[in-house]
Amino acid sequence: MSAPVDTAAPNAEATGRRVEDVLDRLGGRGDTESALAAEELVRALMDFYGAGLGRIMRLLDRGTAHAGDDGPRAALLGDELVASLLLLHDLHPENTTARVARALESIRRQHPVEMTGFDEKSGVLQLRPSGSGGCGCPSTAQAAQQAVEAALSCFAPEVTSVRMESGGAKSEPALLQISSRPPTAAGHP
Incomplete structure (x- = not known):
């Protein structure tokens, strides 16, 4: 008892x-x-x-x-x-929207993202990259997602998942490497 x-x-x-x-x-x-x-x-x-x-x-x-x-x-x-x-x-x-904004603001320097929608029933938050940040590499997107999720766990735990949109941002052009031509067997004495 x-x-x-x-x-x-x-x-x-x-x-x-x-x-x-x-x-x-x-x-x-x-x-x-x-x-x-x-x-x-x-x-x-x-x-x-x-x-x-x-x-x-x-x-x-x-x-x-x-x-x-x-x-x-x-x-x-x-x-x-x-x-x-x-x-x-x-x-x-504060309501959920204000707390999500606080969470995003806390990581904005390293990972600039903006909220495009939140479904209260499912807890799904939709984001897209904003401004210029990173190189567009998958590892950069993954780091941003992890940072967002960590901040949300403190400020807005009712967010159950995060979906990152491409945001239609311009992708960086492929890196063009210019260097001297490697030696070949035919070109050397």
Whole structure:
């Protein structure tokens, strides 16, 4: 039988006792592996939340000087760790389109892409390259796709897949190599 869940706002002391109680119950069952896994889970969550709270404090300390016209709120919403914490708890104030835009902006220098559509039902985001970036090589397109997907996982996890369009961009001409002719058996004495 599990302990009753307190619906009041959590406080540190009560939460600490609750976590210790659960860990003690798991340890009391004689399953050392499960008890150690539970302790590791608690440590991982504490590390995650601690890093997020630390980031919030650092971003607030920076103030409006580094956050642009929107101040510390924009800095918080633009931070991957803070955004993921807000999303995890359904606290993020921006809609999907705004968060996708933030994700794309976070990688725009290395991988300039623009959104051409988003299907909310399927979670499919359609993008195309914008501006001049890369050589058009498959490896460049793959790197862009990976960067987009990583940014979206923090800012817009409801995006389930990304489809990159060619965008009708001009492809670079084939590289023409001009060099001296290689020696041949017929041309040498």
